[in-house]
Amino acid sequence: MSANNRPIHHVKTNIITGFLGVGKTTVIKHLISKRSHGERWAVLVNEFGEMGIDGHMLESNSNAITVKQVPGGCICCAAGLPLQVAVNQLLKQARPDRLIIEPSGMGHPRNILKSLGEAHYADVLDMHACLCLLDPRNLQDSRYLESELFIDQIDVADIIVANKTDLASRDVKMYFKQFFKNRYRNKTIIWNKPGYDLLKTLNQKHNAQNRPATGNLNNKLESAYNKLTLDFELDTVFAYEKLHNVLSGMEAERVKGILNTSKGFIRINNVSTDINIGFTKNSRINRIEIITTGKHDKQALCECFNALKL
Numbered sequence: 001m002s003a004n005n006r007p008i009h010h011v012k013t014n015i016i017t018g019f020l021g022v023g024k025t026t027v028i029k030h031l032i033s034k035r036s037h038g039e040r041w042a043v044l045v046n047e048f049g050e051m052g053i054d055g056h057m058l059e060s061n062s063n064a065i066t067v068k069q070v071p072g073g074c075i076c077c078a079a080g081l082p083l084q085v086a087v088n089q090l091l092k093q094a095r096p097d098r099l100i101i102e103p104s105g106m107g108h109p110r111n112i113l114k115s116l117g118e119a120h121y122a123d124v125l126d127m128h129a130c131l132c133l134l135d136p137r138n139l140q141d142s143r144y145l146e147s148e149l150f151i152d153q154i155d156v157a158d159i160i161v162a163n164k165t166d167l168a169s170r171d172v173k174m175y176f177k178q179f180f181k182n183r184y185r186n187k188t189i190i191w192n193k194p195g196y197d198l199l200k201t202l203n204q205k206h207n208a209q210n211r212p213a214t215g216n217l218n219n220k221l222e223s224a225y226n227k228l229t230l231d232f233e234l235d236t237v238f239a240y241e242k243l244h245n246v247l248s249g250m251e252a253e254r255v256k257g258i259l260n261t262s263k264g265f266i267r268i269n270n271v272s273t274d275i276n277i278g279f280t281k282n283s284r285i286n287r288i289e290i291i292t293t294g295k296h297d298k299q300a301l302c303e304c305f306n307a308l309k310l
Contacts, residue, residue, distance in 0.1 A: 008091050010126040012098045014202050015112060017153045018133035019144070020105035020225070020291065021254045021271030023163045027133060027198065028100055032065055034199045035098070042066045042096035044086055046104045066094035083115050091124070098202070099125070106225065108149060109156050117208070129204040132157035133192075136168040136176040156210050159188045159201050167274065225253065228296040230305060232286040237262060238308045246304065248275050250290070257288030262310060 018024050028043060035041055045067065068090045070082065091099070103109055109130065116125055132153050138144045145151070154160065162168075162176060180189055186207075192198060240261040247255060247268055255270040258280060267280040268288065288305075290296065 008095060008124055011091065011096055011124060012128050012202070013101070013116065013125045014098070014128050015101045015103065015109050015130045016133065017103050017109045017130065017157065018105065018161075018163070019135075019138065019150055019153065021274075022105070022133045022135050022138075024102050024105070024133055026269075027161070027163065027192070028102055031100070031199055031202070034197075038064065039098065040064045040066075040094060040096045041098045041100060042068070042090045042094035043100045043102065044068050044070065044090055045102045046070045066090065066096065068093075083112060087116070106149065108152050110152055113156060113206075113208075127206040127208075128202055129158040130156055130206055130210075131159045131161055131201065133161045133163045135164045136162050136172050137164075139176055139179055140172060154184065154187075157187065158204055158207055158210065159190060160184070161198070161201075162189065162191045164274075165191055165193065225291055225293060226296055227289060227291045228298055228301065229287065229289045230302065232259075232305075234260065234284070234286050236260060236286055237310045238305070239310055240266070243308050244277060246308065247277060252290050252292045254291035255288065258283045258285055259288060260286045 016024055016028060025045075032041060032043070041064065043065070046069075068086060070086050087099070087101075090096075101112060103112060109132075113127075113130065116127065134154070138150070160180065162173075165173065168176070177189075180187060188201070188204070190196070190198070190201060238259055238261045240263040243259065243261055243266075247270065250270070252270070253272055255268055257268045259266055259268065260283070263279070265280050265283045267278055269276040290301070
């Protein structure tokens with residue numbers, strides 16, 4: 001029997017969840033860079049919109065890394081069929097030692113765990129820690145604390161990773177610590193600081209008994225988001241300085257993308273007022289996604305970006 005036809009057994013599997021803009025893709029990229037030499041990883045990325053960007057940001061030249069992107073926010077649906085199809089295809093293609101699943105920031109990880117816990121995966125997947133990345137500043141916003149999705153992501157997690165801690169004030173950090181001390185004593189809490197070996201947390205086993213969401217929760221926060229994707233021909237080039245100014249001043253909950261500019265391709269990863277724009281390698285996409293809590297004026301945005309073209 002050839003290696004490609006042998007049964008796949010006990011693939012270490014982690015879910016890395018968290019709300020929009022918390023830094024999941026960046027953390028996964030770091031984990032990939034720190035994995036053991038020769039270890040094969042597969043990454044399944046699900047995104048909120050119909051066209052993906054995060055999967056392109058995770059692409060690697062290494063044959064040991066396989067990335068599959070499922071746009072449309074569909075793998076968290078209760079039926080679980082899109083997830084199972086995507087997982088089965090990825091396992092067959094990559095035959096990995098570890099599978100990482102990054103749900104959409106608007107996805108309920110509980111449905112993913114339910115699908116992956118079905119009997120036909122019993123000997124195929126070995127469920128390890130579910131990580132929830134959390135920006136401590138979000139705990140200051142009642143919209144998050146009243147959100148069923150936000151609380152669900154915390155509830156199912158084995159490990160809470162406080163991310164972007166350099167942007168949090170001392171009072172915010174104190175509130176974060178008190179919040180988890182009062183409500184989630186059973187959770188492992190990690191402060192993701194430079195130099196911390198987050199890789200070692202992946203081997204903790206998943207606790208299937210993590211409690212469900214309770215209390216007076218709603219879905220107002222997630223239902224308020226609207227997403228617009230602008231896709232351009234790869235040879236479309238934008239004026240770098242003008243584009244940078246527009247992106248830096250854009251009012252949106254989330255702006256991410258890869259665009260071709262007069263100075264080369266840039267990666268945009270903005271969250272609210274946190275601006276993160278840098279250069280990246282040549283890309284196969286020329287695309288930007290804008291997420292707001294209000295309605296988009298698509299025509300105005302198209303005219304704005306068209307005016308930036310060279």
